[in-house]
Amino acid sequence: MSEFAAVDVIRAKRDGHVLSDAQIDWVLDAYTKGVVADEQMSALAMAILLRGMTPGEIARWTAAMIASGERLDLSAVPRPTVDKHSTGGVGDKITLPLTPLVAACGAAVPQLSGRGLGHTGGTLDKLESIPGWRAKLSNDEFVRQLSDVGAVICAAGEGLAPADRKLYALRDVTGTVEAIPLIASSIMSKKIAEGTGALILDVKVGTGAFMKDENDARELARTMVELGKAHGVKTVALLTDMNTPLGLAVGNAIEVAESLEVLAGGGPSDVVALTVALAREMLDAAGIDADPAKVLESGAAMDTWRAMIRAQGGDPDAPLPGARETEVLRATEDGVVGSLDALGIGLAAWRLGAGRARKEDPVSFGAGVLLKKRPGDAVRAGDVLLELRTDDESRIPAALADAQRAVTISQGVPTHGRLLIDRIA
Template structure:
């Protein structure tokens, strides 16, 4: 069968700064997904898009083509409003874990299709697998049952959702074309629109430990994704949140589950609680529930009850002890002063080197590896005071981890002049 277009013409058009038609975009994404276009040709097109960009109409068409490459979820049979949240990834970012049960405790259904960690950023599925017995692979019919009964499910996305994105992303990852707003936005939003929720809140991280280092670039990405969602009929808004320092007081899979239970018990770190509550309010507002006292809901045990029911529904034991690393190492303050820097990237890479993350998608992770943080930005510390505890199953990893962690810590004579704010901006 003759192909409708010539991929070389499409590459040339974009290389020279031209605009691709809806028909060209639909064809090129479909042709690559079914193997009619080679990796080297799609890599050339990705690089042309990276350099030349796309206008809003092209981004909408590219996103739609990736959605159309596979299945879409449909939750209309639930009889409940559905809402979802997506984070662009960070260090210590466990927000989906307390957030899903908190929002579900109001009777809203929360189908969260999540991913695994890669590099220094953690993955929700890896964290959940630290719970004995927890199963992240949930068939669609079982997912519907859990959403009807419990109200929240956090699971792996099926291979049928936006398969074009999976194939194109793997190519971008090895051709240095990841950091491109049209391609990032369409990648994220094709999966989230295909996932079928009525509304979506985006948590776009900004800072050293985030994908987006610059607030203006993060704002452009957030605006693009919000527009894509709303254009597709999914009510969408975004928060820009700080990732210059790790979120909460733990980094690593089992450690972050423990902190999640603390948050759901009303005792979590202030920054995690603040962001969880703000994201929950947004999700509930877009679901038609206004003025919810989400802080009180975290304290009264109802969100924790939903968490336990979700864990049981997915095969886990919420009361089982979490795994603990056999080896620890303490990092202490080398002088008196104020902690003025605790760099997210430095600690994220350190946690990864301890075994908490993976370099390739197929790598295993240590569920017990990671970092506990005992002092936060702006706190006064004294020489010898414990700042961090490193956890691993392989103590030979401590030295490499410390090579990353130590330069990320700064203690100064004066306290920071500006207060650390977790929320940087809101985009509706």
């Protein structure tokens, strides 16, 4: 007979009490084993959303999720390990050029990534547009590639934080995704279990981000930084803007193509700036003295990219998928692009088939939105503002409506927010 009952733990949090270490350990272990039912964990998640958790509760909750599965041992990797996690946004392909860049500078980057849901894209979906590339690696393959190439981007194994996998799926359908203690512990349990020595967090804030409010984003960043430190992982967070999409490409294959432009020494200035800023943080955390901007110019990061793609079965020279149908949105008046709402552009890409509504939905690799103008650009009536791409022309009208709402033309010069908002360490 257990010393605990799920209903007592639910009532305790519902009434605003602090859960004990023993209660937290028990409820997560029992939920992972199926002893605590989904409806009971749903009630507890809602109580946590409404009542919050103390730093001590969040730290213990995270530790219990890590303890629910295995912890990777990266001690055999000869280089210092450092990872990066983004809370997700529109056009956020930064992981693609960043991982090989930091590896080319001498670090090992164990990047466990996910798939997209809704208007935010998933790194694995983008990479799967490369013919032959595979997301699933065994632990042995993961460690071997990290040692040989210095860079891995793959799906998290089934054994890492299984409590989080169950809870994540539940939060998605119970209106509890926004609970900061549950977001922080979900992200950090997987990253700590992955075994990295240091971690840089890119916490997005703005219309296209999960966190719309800067204060909420700051709280999430601080919570995750403290969790990392408590588990012996050097952790730093950057707060970055997500009111406007990153770069010009929003989709899967077209974001890979834009990442290749960056690795070749070109690409949009905001993507390059954020890639280099995050690389500097990662190298500093790993104790490596290198200039990522110079390494990017040298072509070494492109060489590492090609080795990384080949190591996972992909053909770095294969043509990327295209789309059968295209449509353009034109300016209806002269002026200046005032704003380009990230959420609206993300929704347009999703409607075109670049994203999914449910985890089991397929994505169209060639679908997406290609921006032709950015905020601050002068336009004349008739100029192309953006291009919609899809394999299904019936998707175009709804996507076009989202895109039209996302773009504003003004007569004055728009004010731009900073790409890098703050650093939290």
